[in-house]
Amino acid sequence: MLALGKINRLTVKKQVKFGFYLDGLSWGEILLPNNVAPKDLQIGQTLEVFLYLDSEDQLIATTERPKIKVGEVAMLQVVATTKVGAFVNWGLKKDLLVPFSEQQLPLKEGQSYLLYCYVDNSNRIVASSKLDRHLHKTPAPYQAGDKVDIVISEQTDIGYKAVVNHQHWGVLYKNEVFKPLRRGDKLNAYIVKVRDDGKIDLRLNAATYKQALELTTQILAKLEQNGGKLALTDKSSPEQIYASFGVSKKAFKQAIGTLYKDKKIVIAEHGIILVPS
Known part of the structure; x- marks a missing residue:
């Protein structure tokens, strides 16, 4: 099943002067422009591409890898603020929108923020700094000792608040941390336990x-x-x-x-x- 804002594996259906059309199944043919197509790409070949909407809101494929995908969090820099919201650099030609309604505080040009990426009700890929609105919406499926990916969110009195596997909130206690950490740092961590309230205790070293x-x-x-x-x-x-x-x-x-x-x-x-x- 194809997914907007994520990596998909598609087959080259035909070649045209300005690129290649990929078989998007029920989504129809999806353009992969020449400037992002691999050299010697052939009809019938399959490849991994990222699907997004171009400046004219047309579905398009690219072999470039964005700094964030739908369902993920990442630190991104604001490159412009406009009447519709802020735009951040996510590594693609078209910048990513953070609508005003999804800004915890007004975003400022030149500053970087920890954002969550999702597809809104209008089928647009957008981002949000209101992480609590999008995270911890499902039960945490972890067991003690599980290795997870975390992104540091902020420092607190008891340690560091972190996003676990892009989906849940966790805590690294300060007596478990022996090096400076900054917002946006990506690390491996290990589950200590999932508490009755659903919050997750973490440590940086495996407890085996x-x-x-x-x-x-x-x-x-x-x-x-x-x-x-x-x-x-x-x-x-x-x-x-x-x-x-x-x-x-x-x-x-x-x-x-x-x-x-x-x-x-x-x-x-x-x-x-x-x-x-």
Whole structure:
């Protein structure tokens, strides 16, 4: 099934002087202009194209890849403000419209904003800065440990608000973050849990048994290298822990808790001590 504003795989139906017509099935023939057609393109060949409306609102195909597709979020720069709304650069010849009704605050030329792209009731591809209007409309289908793509939205008192897989809201807590993040940054993250209210807790490092085992091994090795003592405890700062092991404070606390339960270490006031074997 073809989709406007997304990548579609179509077959070349015929060639004309100004380009190629692709078989759009029930949508009819769709023009792929010469300037975006691959060299040596042949009739009968299939290729992946992005479908959008040109300046005359005619359906057209391109092999160029936009900075955002329908159903996605991305940081885009405003190139013009007009009486119908703001236009942003999304990497195609025709700029993308952000209608006034879809602006959380008036967009300013030259500034970049985190936007969601969708097809409106008039069958136009448009964008919106009112993310709450478009995100988190379906139940979050994730399980603990799932790897997801996130886009940073904003910094809050507890950490960072992020868009998960372009569809849901999630939170990265500040004790899980050890590098500066900016709005629009794209990262991989892992699901910690989906809460009863539907909100999603995230972390940047995978919480797997293998990693936990590796961390306890690393801690024991460092203890042996340092004469059985290490000046880190569950009270140490996240920065100190990350500098030593490259993990979050939570992961470190879990690891030394495991070692303590296994009677391999003692947790003292100023550090941890290796129990002689």
